[in-house]
Amino acid sequence: MLRAERLVKTYRAPSGSALRVLDGIDLKIAGGELALVLGPSGAGKSTLLHVLGLLEEADAGDVWFGEERVSALGRSARSRARGCSVGFVFQSFLLLPALTALDNVLLATRYVGTGGAATRRRALALLEEFGVLARRDHYPPQLSGGEQQRVAFCRAVVNDPPILLADEPTGNLDDDNARVIREALRGRARAGAAVLVVSHRPDVVGGADTVVRLQGGMLAC
Amino acid sequence: MLLRGYAFTVAGIAIGVAGLVALGAMSERIVRFIEGGDRFVLGQISVAGRGMGMGAGFTAGGLLPDATIRALAAVPGVEGVQRQVMLPFNPSASQFITLTHELVLGLDLSVPMPNRHYRTLPVRAGRFLRDGDRKTAVVGAAFAAARGLGVGSRLTLEGQTYEVVGVMERTLTAPDRFVIVPIADAREQWVAKDPLLRTLLASGAVALTAADLNTGAAVGWREGEDPDALARRIRERVGGVNVQIPSELSALLRSSTAFFSSLLAGLAALGVVIGGLSVANTVAAAVFERLRDFGIKRALGATDVQLGREVLAEALAVTLSGGLAGIALALVLGLAIDGWSAPGQPLFLFSPRLLGGALAFSVLLAAAAALHATLRVARLSPAEAIRRGA
Numbered sequence: 001m002l003r004a005e006r007l008v009k010t011y012r013a014p015s016g017s018a019l020r021v022l023d024g025i026d027l028k029i030a031g032g033e034l035a036l037v038l039g040p041s042g043a044g045k046s047t048l049l050h051v052l053g054l055l056e057e058a059d060a061g062d063v064w065f066g067e068e069r070v071s072a073l074g075r076s077a078r079s080r081a082r083g084c085s086v087g088f089v090f091q092s093f094l095l096l097p098a099l100t101a102l103d104n105v106l107l108a109t110r111y112v113g114t115g116g117a118a119t120r121r122r123a124l125a126l127l128e129e130f131g132v133l134a135r136r137d138h139y140p141p142q143l144s145g146g147e148q149q150r151v152a153f154c155r156a157v158v159n160d161p162p163i164l165l166a167d168e169p170t171g172n173l174d175d176d177n178a179r180v181i182r183e184a185l186r187g188r189a190r191a192g193a194a195v196l197v198v199s200h201r202p203d204v205v206g207g208a209d210t211v212v213r214l215q216g217g218m219l220a221c
Numbered sequence: 222m223l224l225r226g227y228a229f230t231v232a233g234i235a236i237g238v239a240g241l242v243a244l245g246a247m248s249e250r251i252v253r254f255i256e257g258g259d260r261f262v263l264g265q266i267s268v269a270g271r272g273m274g275m276g277a278g279f280t281a282g283g284l285l286p287d288a289t290i291r292a293l294a295a296v297p298g299v300e301g302v303q304r305q306v307m308l309p310f311n312p313s314a315s316q317f318i319t320l321t322h323e324l325v326l327g328l329d330l331s332v333p334m335p336n337r338h339y340r341t342l343p344v345r346a347g348r349f350l351r352d353g354d355r356k357t358a359v360v361g362a363a364f365a366a367a368r369g370l371g372v373g374s375r376l377t378l379e380g381q382t383y384e385v386v387g388v389m390e391r392t393l394t395a396p397d398r399f400v401i402v403p404i405a406d407a408r409e410q411w412v413a414k415d416p417l418l419r420t421l422l423a424s425g426a427v428a429l430t431a432a433d434l435n436t437g438a439a440v441g442w443r444e445g446e447d448p449d450a451l452a453r454r455i456r457e458r459v460g461g462v463n464v465q466i467p468s469e470l471s472a473l474l475r476s477s478t479a480f481f482s483s484l485l486a487g488l489a490a491l492g493v494v495i496g497g498l499s500v501a502n503t504v505a506a507a508v509f510e511r512l513r514d515f516g517i518k519r520a521l522g523a524t525d526v527q528l529g530r531e532v533l534a535e536a537l538a539v540t541l542s543g544g545l546a547g548i549a550l551a552l553v554l555g556l557a558i559d560g561w562s563a564p565g566q567p568l569f570l571f572s573p574r575l576l577g578g579a580l581a582f583s584v585l586l587a588a589a590a591a592l593h594a595t596l597r598v599a600r601l602s603p604a605e606a607i608r609r610g611a
Contacts, residue, residue: 050602050603050604053520055519055520055602055603055604055607056602056603056604056605057602075524075525076524076525076526079519079522079523079524079525079527080522080524082520082521082522082603083521083522083523084522088520088521092611094513094517094520094607095517096514096517096518098514107518107521108521108522110521110523111518111521111522111523111524111527112522155521
């Protein structure tokens with residue numbers, strides 16, 4: 001479902017020095033597969049996730065969603081592909097502080113044109129499933145970190161995307177909330193999504209189908 | 222929900238728009254003053270006696286005797302002549318008759334007003350003077366407000382009591398400070414005010430009747446007549462008079478108010494710059510402050526068009542809110558200052574064209590600023606926008 005070929009990404013410092021964080025990455029994650037990319041801080045895990053999720057462009061290489069080479073699409077088409085096919089879970093949640101929990105979840109549906117009563121019912125059902133239905137009218141600053149991540153997870157999956165990308169999803173959570181998120185990630189994979197988790201902790205998610213290590217810009221088993 | 226988190230932006234825009242509207246309102250006030258005077262002088266030919274009598278008024282001349290008035294009426298092309306007496310309301314206040322001076326204007330009500338632009342003077346309450354009235358007065362809006370006068374009030378002029386029968390509408394020009402009385406009453410006041418004239422009349426050295434006591438006359442022209450040509454004809458045919466050529470007087474008025482015009486242009490430019498910069502800067506800053514939010518929305522699939530539309534909608538809502546709040550702020554401040562500093566002589570004129578223009582200007586500027594900021598934000602990748610906005 002998610003495929004990357006020969007991804008290269010280099011960051012240049014203002015002084016001109018270059019740091020190649022992705023150096024010819026090849027990766028393939030099938031639908032229903034839970035993959036874990038491990039690596040120390042600064043190894044390029046987030047960059048890899050951003051490039052795979054079309055949040056950032058690679059200097060070279062291709063990204064495929066199914067049979068579509070999405071890295072070759074124009075800006076608008078890439079946005080649409082991202083909105084329809086990818087769900088993101090970030091370490092810092094990235095909820096919009098001016099929107100309620102429910103509106104944050106519904107925001108993900110706005111740009112892919114799936115609004116309406118059914119979508120709202122699905123958003124409410126997800127909030128209930130993750131135990132935050134009672135907080136639906138609260139704003140993110142009024143929620144705990146665990147509650148925010150649960151809301152963020154609801155947002156990530158409300159469109160039922162075939163690809164789920166999670167960047168240190170339990171990094172800011174206590175054990176109970178981390179367990180909820182881990183189980184949810186596994187559940188998405190069981191439901192058929194291609195799930196990629198990047199973390200510096202091997203225990204971030206148990207039962208991964210694939211575990212690889214990112215080091216020196218390359219992936220190794 | 223749309224405006225949540227935009228309180229400071231709305232406040233910033235409100236202050237910018239308030240500055241724009243307040244400075245614009247001062248400009249509008251000056252414009253109205255100049256335009257009103259111009260319209261008045263272009264509507265009639267003003268004639269005064271040659272010399273520098275105390276009742277100079279706008280006509281800046283001396284006595285205009287009855288025989289001269291009759292000679293004026295006999296000039297071909299003249300439709301009507303109205304005798305006038307113009308006196309300073311308080312001669313001790315200043316030796317200068319200025320555009321902002323309080324004046325007593327005596328009108329000969331037996332003839333129609335010859336001014337083509339002011340066939341009648343607009344009355345807000347009560348009525349205008351009628352032929353045969355005595356010891357009655359119609360007062361200008363500023364004059365009335367400064368003294369708390371209304372219809373039925375009593376006014377003492379040179380020891381005589383007058384009944385106020387009308388209050389004129391606010392014109393924001395010279396008549397706002399006028400007391401208009403029948404010409405016979407104005408002549409009595411003139412004699413009472415001027416010891417020299419009193420002495421002359423008492424001595425019998427000069428043969429003057431009441432009909433000779435005029436400081437000026439307003440001359441109207443027949444349909445199709447060129448007023449400037451008629452004024453020159455009067456100069457040629459009637460001796461001992463100062464005749465104002467309407468177009469020359471208009472030019473003179475404009476040149477004498479050149480300072481105000483420059484001030485007006487400066488105020489308008491200042492208002493546009495200060496208000497405009499404030500609005501544009503506030504909106505652009507608000508967009509850049511939301512960099513992280515835009516990055517998140519892009520991550521959720523928002524296209525540039527969708528994002529631009531949202532930003533414009535938010536900028537419009539925020540600017541309209543701030544703009545309306547700014548207008549309200551300017552109105553409150555302006556009316557408070559007017560009420561406190563100079564009752565009846567407003568410094569500000571909040572015209573609909575000013576308020577509408579300021580709001581439209583703010584909205585357009587805000588839209589341009591929002592668009593500019595959005596285009597800059599759109600250049601960033603979603604990941605970069607999230608990183609920079611964190």
